[in-house]
Amino acid sequence: MSLQVNFVVRENVLLVRLNGELDHHEANQLREAWQEQLQKPAVDHVIVNLEKLSFMDSSGLGVMLGRYKEVQAKGNEMVICSISPEVRRLFDMSGMFKIMKLMDNESSALEMLGVASCEMK
Amino acid sequence: MRNEMTLEFTSISENESLARVSVAAFISQLNPTMEELTDIKTVVSEAVTNAIIHGYEDKTDEKVTLTCAIDGEEIELIIQDRGQGIDNIDLAKEPLYTSKPEWERSGMGFTIMENFMDQVDITSEPGIGTTIRMTKQLTSARALCN
Numbered sequence: 001m002s003l004q005v006n007f008v009v010r011e012n013v014l015l016v017r018l019n020g021e022l023d024h025h026e027a028n029q030l031r032e033a034w035q036e037q038l039q040k041p042a043v044d045h046v047i048v049n050l051e052k053l054s055f056m057d058s059s060g061l062g063v064m065l066g067r068y069k070e071v072q073a074k075g076n077e078m079v080i081c082s083i084s085p086e087v088r089r090l091f092d093m094s095g096m097f098k099i100m101k102l103m104d105n106e107s108s109a110l111e112m113l114g115v116a117s118c119e120m121k
Numbered sequence: 122m123r124n125e126m127t128l129e130f131t132s133i134s135e136n137e138s139l140a141r142v143s144v145a146a147f148i149s150q151l152n153p154t155m156e157e158l159t160d161i162k163t164v165v166s167e168a169v170t171n172a173i174i175h176g177y178e179d180k181t182d183e184k185v186t187l188t189c190a191i192d193g194e195e196i197e198l199i200i201q202d203r204g205q206g207i208d209n210i211d212l213a214k215e216p217l218y219t220s221k222p223e224w225e226r227s228g229m230g231f232t233i234m235e236n237f238m239d240q241v242d243i244t245s246e247p248g249i250g251t252t253i254r255m256t257k258q259l260t261s262a263r264a265l266c267n
Contacts, residue, residue: 002138023141024170025134031225055141055159057166061227086159093236094217094229 005030007037011115012044015106019052024059031063038067044076047109051082061094068100077101081109124150125190132173132183132202140169144189148196153259160237161196161257167230168200168253175220176204176251194259198238203250210243 003026006017014037022030037043046067050056064080071078081103083091091097103109110116126147130136141162148161169185177183188199207213213220214235219228234241238255245251 021138023134023137023166024174025137027225028134055162055166057163057170058227058229058233059166059170061229062225065227066225086156090163090229090233093233094227 002026003030005033007033009037009040009042010110012042013110013113013115014038014040014043014046015049016046017049017052021055022053022060022063023055023057027059027063031066034063034067035070038070044074045113046071046076046078047103047106047113048078048080049082049106049109050080050084050087051105053084053087056087056090058090058094061090061096064096064100077113079103079109079112081106123190123192125188127186127188129184129186131181132177132185133181134170134173136185137166137169137173140185140187141165144187144198147189148191151191151194151196151259157257157259161198164234164237164255165198165200167233168198168255171230171253172200172202172204172251174224174226175207176202178205180204196257196259198255199252201250201252206247206249206251207243207245208247210245214243 003018003020003022008015016034068078079101082105083102103112128140128143130139144165145158145162169187172185183204186201190197212218214231216232217228219226234255238257240256242254243251
């Protein structure tokens with residue numbers, strides 16, 4: 001199973017929705033596509049929705065950490081949401097939530113970043 | 122009774138998912154829990170990724186060998202490459218250490234393997250290659266049957 005990526009911009013927030021399996025092979029392509037999205041002038045903050053991510057390994061952690069550093073360097077926020085227990089174990093093991101914020105779902109993450117959560121696309 | 126399978130594949134990243142799926146299919150006869158299955162798939166992914174990017178440094182015409190054996194409720198995994206080997210195994214095992222920070226590696230591969238498996242043995246020689254042998258005892262199947 002490969003990885004499908006869906007990027008949506010809502011006001012000044014880039015939503016990154018991942019569906020499938022994120023390993024080293026998929027990580028390389030994801031990084032390129034994600035970095036391109038971060039170039040958009042409208043984009044400040046990032047929400048990563050992991051609801052449909054069925055598998056991730058340490059290559060995925062590398063990509064998350066890499067984007068976090070880029071977003072943080074501009075003084076913006078990156079929030080993870082809707083994480084499954086399996087994927088969460090890896091985040092916990094590497095201490096990622098000591099630096100990144102975790103929210104239950106996309107709408108609460110949007111709300112936290114000041115975007116009205118109605119009319120979800 | 123010991124049941125074993127060996128898979129040899131080209132050192133390209135497309136084969137990381139093949140390795141995970143093959144092992145998951147093979148061990149499904151032990152009826153692992155979702156968590157156990159995820160653990161095994163994750164460590165296979167870590168070890169095979171290491172072989173491809175560190176052992177072979179992205180050379181795409183080499184071979185990775187993966188052996189999976191089950192004996193009772195114990196799973197044994199052996200992942201072998203004939204690549205450049207690891208200079209300093211203790212350093213490589215340190216959490217967050219990576220020899221390739223420019224490739225955006227998290228440095229968590231060995232930490233994950235050691236956390237998810239009961240035992241992890243690394244044998245490596247510069248210029249000869251690296252072999253990772255890991256074992257894990259499944260406990261759930263017995264508990265569920267009783």
